[in-house]
Amino acid sequence: MVEMKPVSGIYRVALKLLMNDKSKFTALLVGITFAVFLMVMMMSMFSGILARSCAPVYNIGAKIWVMDPAVNNTNSSIPMPDYILSASRSIPGVKYSVPLYFGSALVKLKNGAYQAATVVGLDDATLFGRPEMIEGRIEDIFADNAFVVVKDAEYAKLESPKIGTQFEINDNSATVVGLAKVASSGLFGIPTLYTTYNRAITYIPSARFTTSYVLIEPKSDADIPGIQKAIAKLGYEALTRDQFVKKVSNFYTYKTGVGMNIMMMTAISFVVGLSISGQTFYTFILENIGKFGAMKAIGAKGNELVSMILVQAVVTSLIGYGLGVGAASTFMIIAKWRVPDYAAQLTYPTLGLALVMVMIIAGFSSYIGVRKVLQIQPFDIFRG
Amino acid sequence: MKGSVIISASNLVKWFGEGEARTVAVKQASFEAQYGEMLYIVGPSGSGKTTLLSMISGILRPNEGSVIVENQDIWSMKDDDLADLRLNKIGFVFQDYHLFPRLTTVENVAIPLILKKTEWNAAMELARDYLDIVGLKDRADLQPVKLSGGEQQRVAIARAIAGQPDILIFDEPTASLDGDTGRKIVEFVKTNILNEKRAIIIVTHDSRIYEYADRIMKMEDGKIVGYESGYENSQQHEK
Ligand SMILES: Nc1ncnc2c1ncn2[C@@H]1O[C@H](COP(=O)(O)OP(=O)(O)O)[C@@H](O)[C@H]1O
Numbered sequence: 001m002v003e004m005k006p007v008s009g010i011y012r013v014a015l016k017l018l019m020n021d022k023s024k025f026t027a028l029l030v031g032i033t034f035a036v037f038l039m040v041m042m043m044s045m046f047s048g049i050l051a052r053s054c055a056p057v058y059n060i061g062a063k064i065w066v067m068d069p070a071v072n073n074t075n076s077s078i079p080m081p082d083y084i085l086s087a088s089r090s091i092p093g094v095k096y097s098v099p100l101y102f103g104s105a106l107v108k109l110k111n112g113a114y115q116a117a118t119v120v121g122l123d124d125a126t127l128f129g130r131p132e133m134i135e136g137r138i139e140d141i142f143a144d145n146a147f148v149v150v151k152d153a154e155y156a157k158l159e160s161p162k163i164g165t166q167f168e169i170n171d172n173s174a175t176v177v178g179l180a181k182v183a184s185s186g187l188f189g190i191p192t193l194y195t196t197y198n199r200a201i202t203y204i205p206s207a208r209f210t211t212s213y214v215l216i217e218p219k220s221d222a223d224i225p226g227i228q229k230a231i232a233k234l235g236y237e238a239l240t241r242d243q244f245v246k247k248v249s250n251f252y253t254y255k256t257g258v259g260m261n262i263m264m265m266t267a268i269s270f271v272v273g274l275s276i277s278g279q280t281f282y283t284f285i286l287e288n289i290g291k292f293g294a295m296k297a298i299g300a301k302g303n304e305l306v307s308m309i310l311v312q313a314v315v316t317s318l319i320g321y322g323l324g325v326g327a328a329s330t331f332m333i334i335a336k337w338r339v340p341d342y343a344a345q346l347t348y349p350t351l352g353l354a355l356v357m358v359m360i361i362a363g364f365s366s367y368i369g370v371r372k373v374l375q376i377q378p379f380d381i382f383r384g
Numbered sequence: 385m386k387g388s389v390i391i392s393a394s395n396l397v398k399w400f401g402e403g404e405a406r407t408v409a410v411k412q413a414s415f416e417a418q419y420g421e422m423l424y425i426v427g428p429s430g431s432g433k434t435t436l437l438s439m440i441s442g443i444l445r446p447n448e449g450s451v452i453v454e455n456q457d458i459w460s461m462k463d464d465d466l467a468d469l470r471l472n473k474i475g476f477v478f479q480d481y482h483l484f485p486r487l488t489t490v491e492n493v494a495i496p497l498i499l500k501k502t503e504w505n506a507a508m509e510l511a512r513d514y515l516d517i518v519g520l521k522d523r524a525d526l527q528p529v530k531l532s533g534g535e536q537q538r539v540a541i542a543r544a545i546a547g548q549p550d551i552l553i554f555d556e557p558t559a560s561l562d563g564d565t566g567r568k569i570v571e572f573v574k575t576n577i578l579n580e581k582r583a584i585i586i587v588t589h590d591s592r593i594y595e596y597a598d599r600i601m602k603m604e605d606g607k608i609v610g611y612e613s614g615y616e617n618s619q620q621h622e623k
């Protein structure tokens with residue numbers, strides 16, 4: 001049996017005082033739970049959008065991405081001239097470098113309807129950035145008109161094609177030779193097709209230039225800064241995977257208003273939670289002020305009263321945090337099940353940030369409670 | 385032990401406010417309380433009884449003078465030591481009880497024990513024993529609000545004696561009770577709670593309970609103006 005530490009007696013009293021006050025305790029919990037729920041939902045939505053927006057960067061998996069400096073998100077690549085590829089191959093420290101086509105096309109379905117799709121063209125020589133196959137072999141991508149379809153949430157929009165299914169892409173005929181899966185799905189809710197680089201540029205008409213990205217594998221990480229400098233001299237930008245992700249995230253966060261809105265909503269949830277629980281806790285302390293004064297007269301020390309209040313605030317906040325996070329994840333699980341495209345994802349930074357905010361709420365609530373309780377003069381209790 | 389000094393107050397002065405607004409609530413008060421006695425402090429409202437009581441029990445710091453409790457000069461002690469002294473030596477029964485409405489009766493009684501860091505279950509068991517002393521063992525698990533005024537007063541007494549104090553302080557213990565109940569409680573305190581190792585000090589202006597006093601100390605306008613024996617006083621009262 002676990003012996004209770006004697007000191008915990010006053011904490012037990014503190015918790016009984018609060019939890020037995022059903023209406024206040026419920027109000028506190030509802031306030032904190034609601035605030036945590038909203039904060040977690042907002043931030044999860046945001047992380048989901050960011051992760052989706054960077055999906056191709058993760059899926060292709062190259063160490064270095066060369067692009068036009070004006071590119072700010074993966075899907076609006078700006079084609080580069082072919083010499084960038086050959087120039088990159090002669091930069092010291094480059095182990096190999098390959099072109100990547102990344103663009104969109106219109107797929108004409110059997111019923112005559114058109115469906116937009118992302119087309120990824122992999123380097124013919126290496127198939128660098130190839131997806132994981134779940135049906136068929138990747139080598140079949142070299143067959144006539146061959147395309148591999150990614151089986152993700154958008155797959156059904158192409159009428160769930162199988163190996164051998166035919167459709168038209170920009171008036172060229174295409175044959176499905178395999179189904180693949182990728183680590184993360186994209187933000188735009190359209191299906192993804194993989195083919196070879198050469199087929200992609202012949203199927204999809206483009207202006208002068210054709211290379212969307214040049215992917216570089218350095219000999220070692222130490223070579224990366226040198227490669228970046230050399231590419232910069234050509235007037236282009238070489239970013240590591242993390243830098244590219246950061247660039248895209250920054251774009252969505254600061255340039256699209258998504259970040260601002262999410263931040264505002266999170267701040268509002270925080271303030272609402274703060275005021276509801278601060279207010280309720282303060283009322284609770286005020287109602288019990290005479291009792292705390294009596295305890296002080298009986299012999300409770302200042303720091304004992306302070307720790308009682310801290311325990312009340314922290315325990316309540318943690319319970320509210322647990323309920324809020326539980327509610328948010330339940331909501332997300334149900335949403336994901338009903339809406340395959342649902343983007344929100346619960347991340348550790350979100351959980352951490354929400355915990356910090358809840359602790360600020362607890363700290364604020366206990367601060368006003370502590371101030372009140374330390375001001376009590378037991379003499380005033382005597383005088384009634 | 386009986387008859388020797390437990391509390392000695394010398395030249396206590398307490399004022400409130402400053403300048404024009406200053407009221408001197410207690411003026412040069414000196415007195416002693418002895419082990420084994422029930423000492424009353426009586427006097428009209430506003431005469432300084434509560435102020436004096438607070439100064440001798442370590443709750444209100446005097447502007448002048450000193451208080452010696454069992455050979456300790458309490459107003460030279462640090463705040464936390466003074467809190468410990470109150471916890472270990474003094475039991476309080478407040479006029480409006482100040483029981484926690486959200487705790488059960490037995491938990492309320494256990495508060496001094498818990499502050500003394502008694503383990504929870506042991507504290508509850510002891511608290512039940514003290515409730516038994518005041519005749520409320522069967523009310524242990526009820527909330528105080530379910531009890532009558534007299535019963536709540538007895539819970540407050542159980543809480544005050546749970547810390548086994550040497551000194552018990554009552555401020556107007558019968559003020560919110562009907563005459564009969566008030567008298568019964570004070571009689572109970574005199575026969576069951578008072579013993580040779582403790583002193584009980586009661587502030588009151590309820591003459592119906594004067595008969596239980598060993599000594600009655602009279603205050604007027606912040607000064608101690610004289611003593612009577614409780615018995616004499618109750619005779620006068622009955623005439
Ligand atoms: N905190 C205070 N501030 C100002 N005046 C006070 C305060 N406490 C007591 N007094 C004054 O001191 C005097 C004595 O009060 P008190 O000791 O409560 O009297 P009693 O208990 O005999 O009725 C009264 O005039 C009262 O108004």
Ligand SMILES: [Mg+2]
Binds near residue numbers: 383433434435
């Ligand atoms: Mg008074």
